[in-house]
Amino acid sequence: IKRILKIGIPATIERVIFSFYNFLYISIVTRFGTIALAAHQVGLRVESIAYMPAFGFNVAASALVGQSLGEGNPEKAEKVVHEALKMVSVFMGAMAIILVVFPKYLVMPFITKSDPNYAEVLRLASIYLIIVGISEIPLGWTFVLSGALRGAGDTKSPMYVTAISKLLFRIIPSYILGFGISFWIIHIKGMGVIAAWLAMTLETFTTAIFFWWIFKRGKWKYIKV
Numbered sequence: 001i002k003r004i005l006k007i008g009i010p011a012t013i014e015r016v017i018f019s020f021y022n023f024l025y026i027s028i029v030t031r032f033g034t035i036a037l038a039a040h041q042v043g044l045r046v047e048s049i050a051y052m053p054a055f056g057f058n059v060a061a062s063a064l065v066g067q068s069l070g071e072g073n074p075e076k077a078e079k080v081v082h083e084a085l086k087m088v089s090v091f092m093g094a095m096a097i098i099l100v101v102f103p104k105y106l107v108m109p110f111i112t113k114s115d116p117n118y119a120e121v122l123r124l125a126s127i128y129l130i131i132v133g134i135s136e137i138p139l140g141w142t143f144v145l146s147g148a149l150r151g152a153g154d155t156k157s158p159m160y161v162t163a164i165s166k167l168l169f170r171i172i173p174s175y176i177l178g179f180g181i182s183f184w185i186i187h188i189k190g191m192g193v194i195a196a197w198l199a200m201t202l203e204t205f206t207t208a209i210f211f212w213w214i215f216k217r218g219k220w221k222y223i224k225v
Contacts, residue, residue, distance in 0.1 A: 003225065007155050014159035021166040028174050029196050036193035039121045042110045043128030050095035051139055057088045058143040062151035069152055074221035077152070081215065084144045092140035099133030128197050135201040138208035145211035153225035154214075161210045170203035 029040050061084045068077035099106065103126035111121050146158050177199065180190030191198075214220070 007153055007225065010155040010159040011150070014155070014162050017159070017163050018166070021162075021171060024171050025166075025174060025196070025200075028171070028178060029193055032178065032193040032196070035117050035120050036124060038117070039124030039128060040193065040197075042107055042121065042125040043132070045110060046106045046125070046129060047099065047132050050099060050136065051092070051143075054088055054092060054140045054143045057084050057091075057140065058147035060084060060147075061144045062147035065148045065151035066153075069221065074218075077148075077221065078218075081144065081148045084148075085141060088140035088144050089137050092136040096133045096136035099129045099136065103127075103129035103133075124193065127194060131194070131197045131201050132204075135204035138205045141208040142204065142211055145208070145215050148215065149211070149220050152220040153223045154220045157211075157214045157220075161207055161214070165203055165207045165210055169206045170199050173199035173202065 030037050061081060064080045064084075065077045068074070068080060104122060106129060107122055107125040111118055111125070115121065146161075149155075149157050174196040176188065177191050177195035178193065181188045
């Protein structure tokens with residue numbers, strides 16, 4: 001039971017933190033207005049088609065790393081992760097090009113021309129896809145590396161990364177840059193919902209960097225499950 005709790009509790013806490021931060025993030029986006037929210041939802045729907053298959057790499061990395069470590073072969077586990085990173089980079093790189101080059105054509109099927117806000121939703125949703133398209137490869141790396149760590153029995157690291165990265169690099173920047181701030185000699189003009197999307201992309205990069213650093217440290221190879 002202790003072994004189950006040791007792995008399960010951090011994973012559960014991570015999901016709670018993830019859901020809470022997502023709630024905060026959406027609440028920030030909502031405050032930018034209904035058009036901004038509609039564009040966000042449409043953009044997210046299109047992007048999900050691109051990144052959903054990356055979950056497969058997450059599952060594969062988790063299973064193969066766990067199997068390799070179970071065989072007492074950490075070198076094989078590390079090699080598996082490197083190969084998964086190469087494959088997910090190619091896949092997500094292709095998706096990134098499509099999102100950045102053809103954003104309007106991807107958005108159009110999800111909105112109707114009869115909508116009075118059609119033009120603005122199309123414009124904003126297209127901007128969303130361009131911004132998130134830049135971070136598709138780091139997003140793929142996040143899927144692979146987090147899956148690898150969990151497969152090794154390290155559920156604490158993903159919990160810490162989620163808690164720190166989403167707060168410092170997504171939630172706080174979204175609010176400050178989105179609504180602006182005026183304090184003493186600091187004056188930042190609000191950028192609106194685009195700031196929230198830029199912050200999301202920033203957080204994707206920082207999360208990937210954190211996971212890569214944890215992976216390269218190699219402590220996950222020697223975790224006793």
